[in-house]
Amino acid sequence: MTLAESGRALVGFLLLVVAHFTLRPLLGGPVLVDFLTIAVLFSAVRVRPGAAAAIGFAVGVSLDSLSPGSFGTAALAYTCVAFLASRLNAAFFTDNISLTGAFVLAGKWAVDAVTLLLAGGLADTQSLMQLLVWSPLSAVLTAVVALFLLAVARPWFAVTVAPNRR
Amino acid sequence: MPPRSARSGNRLDTGLLIACGLASVLALLLPDRLSDPVAGIVRRTVLSPLLAAQQRTESMRAAIAARGAALQTGASVAEQALRAPRLERENDALRALLGLAGRVRSGFVVAEAFHPTGVVDDFTLTIAAGTASGLTAYAPVVTADGLVGMIEAVDRGTSLAITWAHPDFRVSAVSEDETAFGIVQPHFGQGADRYLLELRGVPFRASLDSGSLVVSSGLGGPYPRGIAIGTVISELPTIERWSRTYLLRPAVLPSTLSAVMVLLPSAPRDSLRTAWTNVQASDSAMRAIVAASDSSARQAAMAELAARRRVMQAAADSARADSALAGLGPAPAVRAPTITPGARTPAPLPGARVAPPATRPDSVRRPPGAPR
Numbered sequence: 001m002t003l004a005e006s007g008r009a010l011v012g013f014l015l016l017v018v019a020h021f022t023l024r025p026l027l028g029g030p031v032l033v034d035f036l037t038i039a040v041l042f043s044a045v046r047v048r049p050g051a052a053a054a055i056g057f058a059v060g061v062s063l064d065s066l067s068p069g070s071f072g073t074a075a076l077a078y079t080c081v082a083f084l085a086s087r088l089n090a091a092f093f094t095d096n097i098s099l100t101g102a103f104v105l106a107g108k109w110a111v112d113a114v115t116l117l118l119a120g121g122l123a124d125t126q127s128l129m130q131l132l133v134w135s136p137l138s139a140v141l142t143a144v145v146a147l148f149l150l151a152v153a154r155p156w157f158a159v160t161v162a163p164n165r166r
Numbered sequence: 167m168p169p170r171s172a173r174s175g176n177r178l179d180t181g182l183l184i185a186c187g188l189a190s191v192l193a194l195l196l197p198d199r200l201s202d203p204v205a206g207i208v209r210r211t212v213l214s215p216l217l218a219a220q221q222r223t224e225s226m227r228a229a230i231a232a233r234g235a236a237l238q239t240g241a242s243v244a245e246q247a248l249r250a251p252r253l254e255r256e257n258d259a260l261r262a263l264l265g266l267a268g269r270v271r272s273g274f275v276v277a278e279a280f281h282p283t284g285v286v287d288d289f290t291l292t293i294a295a296g297t298a299s300g301l302t303a304y305a306p307v308v309t310a311d312g313l314v315g316m317i318e319a320v321d322r323g324t325s326l327a328i329t330w331a332h333p334d335f336r337v338s339a340v341s342e343d344e345t346a347f348g349i350v351q352p353h354f355g356q357g358a359d360r361y362l363l364e365l366r367g368v369p370f371r372a373s374l375d376s377g378s379l380v381v382s383s384g385l386g387g388p389y390p391r392g393i394a395i396g397t398v399i400s401e402l403p404t405i406e407r408w409s410r411t412y413l414l415r416p417a418v419l420p421s422t423l424s425a426v427m428v429l430l431p432s433a434p435r436d437s438l439r440t441a442w443t444n445v446q447a448s449d450s451a452m453r454a455i456v457a458a459s460d461s462s463a464r465q466a467a468m469a470e471l472a473a474r475r476r477v478m479q480a481a482a483d484s485a486r487a488d489s490a491l492a493g494l495g496p497a498p499a500v501r502a503p504t505i506t507p508g509a510r511t512p513a514p515l516p517g518a519r520v521a522p523p524a525t526r527p528d529s530v531r532r533p534p535g536a537p538r
Contacts, residue, residue, distance in 0.1 A: 021220040026227055050182030057186035062213055064193065065205035068290060068318035068326050069334055072193030072201075079186040083179075118194065120333065125356045 009046055012157045013039050016149075017059075031137045036063065037081075037108045038146045042157055044082040045089035045103075056082025070119045077114035081107050097147060104146040108139035202303075202319055209321050217324055221294060224280050256424075262310030263425060269441040273433030275299045279307075279314075279327075279426045289332035291315065291420065293325040295428065301325050304388040306429045312394030312417025312442060313337065313382060314426055325428070329420040330395070331361055339365055339395055340383040346372035346410075347383060350395050353413060363396050363414040370408055374398045380414055381442060390435050394442035 016039035024032055040059050044052035060075030067074070085107055112135035116127055149157045193201060209217065263276065277295035281288075295301055297320050307314040307327045315329040328335055331352050339350040346368045353362040365380055374380075378398040384391025396414035404411045429438070 018216065018219065021216040022223045025220060025223045028227070048179055050179035053179075053183040053186045057190060060190065061193070062208055065208035065213060066292075066326065068202070068205070068328060069198070069332065071196065071198075071205055072190050075193055076187065076190035079183070079190055083183050083186075124354065124360065126360055 009043065012153070013043050016042070031134065031141050033145045034108055034111075034138060034142045035145075037111055037142060038104060038149070040078055040082050041085050041104055041107045042146075044085040047086065049083050049086040052086035053079050053083040056080070070115075073115050073118040074111075076118060077111045080114060081110050084110075097150070100150065101143045101147050105139045105143040108142045109135055112138070206319055206321060209319075209324075214321075217321075221324070224278075259310070260425070263427060266308075266310040266427060266441060270427075270429070270433055270437050273430045275301060275428045275430065276425060277325075277428060279423050281421075289329050289335075289420075290318070291327045291329060291423070291426075293317070293327055293426065293428065294323070296321045296323045296325050298322050300430055301428055302431065305431075306382075306389050306393065307426050308393055308429060309418050309423065309426055312396070313389065314418050314420060314423065316388060317428060330363060330416060330418075331420065336387075337389050337395060338383045338385040338387055339380050340391075341372075341374055341398075342379040342381060346374050347385075348409075348412075350380065350414065361416070361419075362399070363416050364402065365398070365412040365414055366409070368410040368412060370410055372410070374401075374410075374412055376400060380412075384435075384439075390429065390433065390438045392439040392442055 016035045020035035020039070024035060027033065036059055040052075040056050043055050047055070056078035057075050060073075060078035063074040063078075064071045085103070088103075113131055116131055116135075120127070146157075193204075196204075267274065267276065275295050277293050277299070279291045279293050281291060291307070291314070293301075293307070301317060301320050303317055303320050305317040307316060313330060315327050315332065315335060317325050317327050319326045330337075330350075333352060333354075335352055337350045338347070340347050346365075348365045348368040350363050350365050353359060353364045355362060365374075368374070376398055380395045380398065382389040382391060382393040382395060394417045396416045399413045399415050402411040402413050
């Protein structure tokens with residue numbers, strides 16, 4: 001990545017993080033967009049897997065600090081998902097919009113699944129409902145928003161891979 | 167064989183993954199007393215501007231909602247607006263909080279509460295007050311209905327609280343008549359039952375009826391005595407033969423909260439002890455507030471009542487005079503309109519004697535299970 005591309009990527013990442021804390025509460029509703037997951041996944045596919053894991057860890061720790069009693073769950077979830085995203089991207093990435101949508105959908109659902117499993121398992125119906133109903137719905141909405149962002153602000157969010165990572 | 171740079175890059179990636187993974191697992195295994203300071207540092211530094219922005223957004227959203235309500239109110243007359251169910255509920259909640267504040271008198275902070283955004287955050291609240299307002303960790307969070315939870319972490323401007331539905335929540339409890347002690351914890355049931363409570367470890371000889379009020383006992387923890395926790399629904403069958411377990415309906419539903427009160431260590435314990443259980447004090451405070459806030463409506467109602475009394479009295483005098491003239495003996499008594507307990511007491515008419523009520527309105531006890 002050139003310096004300009006890195007700068008745009010950083011701005012895009014920061015915009016998504018800010019949107020998570022400002023735009024998301026305004027949207028409301030039972031199914032919420034996860035801008036942080038979009039930010040992590042879009043960043044992960046631009047950098048090496050190790051750096052992706054570090055980004056995921058940092059975002060996860062930040063989220064964990066807002067949830068007393070489950071410190072470390074989001075950190076582990078985002079670390080794993082970001083690393084895998086970067087690895088999968090290096091292996092399979094194509095500049096295909098539907099694949100990108102599926103990529104975000106799977107990433108978001110994976111983050112929720114790992115977080116739920118680490119936070120207390122799937123012992124009750126409520127957790128199962130969260131995992132099988134609300135998380136997939138949220139993942140779909142997140143994927144739609146990710147595609148929308150790619151369509152309207154491609155320079156900041158477009159996923160490009162360096163030739164040596166293909 | 168891949169080139170050396172690629173191999174070293176792969177080793178670096180793997181090393182970073184292992185480092186981050188180990189750090190995450192370590193964070194998971196850390197006890198709360200060690201992880202809380204770390205979380206606090208993250209909140210106070212990296213997340214501080216973001217949380218401030220989130221608070222502003224929440225305020226903006228509340229303002230937008232309030233703007234809509236204000237426009238709606240402006241479109242109708244004031245009486246209709248006052249009767250709107252939502253406004254009435256909000257009004258009641260705020261009055262109840264005012265009443266509670268009057269009973270507690272001092273040592274509390276009233277703040278706005280909102281739910282954080284996250285996957286596993288159903289059982290936590292973010293409170294828009296922190297150390298700057300005097301809040302400390304483990305301070306009880308209450309409403310006029312009863313116990314909400316406990317402050318878990320405090321920053322300068324915000325605090326995080328767990329509600330009674332959080333798996334870690336425990337409170338030592340006692341029945342209102344002080345016959346049964348136990349520990350209240352969340353009921354880990356399925357579906358809606360997950361939002362109930364359990365009173366565990368009640369001695370077998372102590373039996374509680376359905377509808378009995380359970381309050382905090384003040385033993386061994388941050389919760390002072392007397393905070394309403396919930397009411398007994400039924401006894402739960404358990405394999406323990408030496409103790410009983412009761413299912414409780416919580417006094418407060420956290421999902422409906424907007425404003426809460428955080429009790430400080432300086433809150434007077436004697437006031438707290440009776441703030442939720444002493445209906446007499448509750449009624450007095452409530453009626454004082456109602457009287458103060460609705461003085462014009464009260465005056466109008468009393469004037470109307472006085473006029474009706476005069477008319478009734480005149481009719482009674484007239485009937486008595488007619489009966490005496492007709493030699494039919496005394497006329498049947500015409501009673502002035504009666505006042506139901508809890509209603510505002512009318513002012514006595516000049517020269518008229520008003521018999522004292524059989525029971526004082528303040529002494530009317532709330533029936534078990536009745537809404538506050």
